[in-house]
Amino acid sequence: MDNQWQHTTVLLNEAVASLLGAADLGNADAAAGTYVDATFGRGGHSRLLLSRLAQAGRLVAFDKDPEAIACAQAIADPRFSIRHEGFAHLGQMAPASVAGVLMDLGVSSPQIDNPGRGFSFRFDGPLDMRMDTTRGESVAQWLAGADVQQIAEVIRDYGEERFAGPIAKAIVARRQERGAISSTAELAELVAGAVKTREPGQNPATRTFQAFRIFINAELEELQQALDASLRVLQPGGRLVVISFHSLEDRIVKTFIAHNAREAFDRRAPFAPPKPMRLRAIARIKPGANEIAANPRARSAVMRVAERTEAA
Structure with missing residues (x-):
């Protein structure tokens, strides 16, 4: 695997801590569920997650980029698996089977910095821009x-x-x-x-x-599909953590969490009990000054955290 183009994971510790939630990281029985890294990239979040999971834990990753899939092959951990497909396929997992879903949106540094991928105006290369x-x-x-x-x-x-x-x-x-x-x-x-x-x-x-x-890459459409799928696969108490890098992404995530964090009333049946809220908003986190100074590409990142409620 060519390491010419390096990637610095944004909000690494904050994302993993938020995903695991109240799990006691020092307890061998904690974090024993199934977690999803919906955008593997170069595996920064996945590797830290694996270091925090119990032996009974499981981490399933998704990525469309063949280079990311090749990078994932270096992880020789039986608790880890990766799928060469977009995170919209998250919905193929069993309902209420996942303890946490992490989505780190946008483009990774190796994709931007490699002229052959065509993502950046800073380098001359073929005008491609496909994730896959x-x-x-x-x-x-x-x-x-x-x-x-x-x-x-x-x-x-x-x-x-x-x-x-x-x-x-x-x-x-x-x-x-x-x-x-x-x-x-x-x-x-x-x-x-x-x-x-x-x-x-x-x-x-x-x-x-x-x-x-x-x-x-149909990024916004796939994001909406993946968010909808997360509601089906997250178990009660499971965490949804999404890191976005521009206003279009963050607006979708913010609206999705807000919509599902309130009771829904059916206007056609005004006397029927409302459908209970399905998410509870936890936090909105931005990188600190030290992280931005070390990695300027982190400056636009916004991380939103929500938790699946007990409601079906």
Whole structure:
């Protein structure tokens, strides 16, 4: 496994402590249930979790990235298993069988820093951006056939980019004149020419690259599916811990927890008893100053913690 591109796990200790909850970490009988690392990445959370689990504990990890799967093969622990699929497949696990679910969203440093993956405008490489390089179409392939309206909608909806229209028109004009865009450098240069103003310190291509990555990997749709699945697989008292890195993700997580942390009334049956709350919000945690100084990529992270209630 090539360790050229390293990854620093964000909120490592805080996430594991929140996931295990009230378990006595010094007790051999504690943390003996099944836990899920829904986004293995390079395994920072998984390795710490395994060090805290009892011998009877079990850790199931998910990841779409073949490089992450290869990294996971180095973990020779019989309590650990990994699935090469997205965390939306969490729902395939048995109902009420899981003691905790951890989701560390976003892109890992090795994905960003490897030019061959095409996630970053800082390096020239193929315009790919797929989390799973074994299936689906790349950003370059999608841009080769998408029209102005489709491209603008993606940039606006997933990147919250106010210059979505001009960027989309520039992409299609470039395609008509010289063929499809195939590299990250080409895209970044084109976007820079279409974006007239930008926040100080932010590259003009930041929002567009984010938008294409989220879209091509269906990240927000899969997140919603995984959150819904977590309610089915978590046992009463089980913890849900989600680390997000931008407002679109955090808004979905925040809304999901808030919606399920209150009683639900059926307007069609006003005298029927309300459906009980299914989650209890526990905490909202951000990285401290020391972590941000050591790892600037942690600065936008928000971790939300909730607990499954006794309600069915």
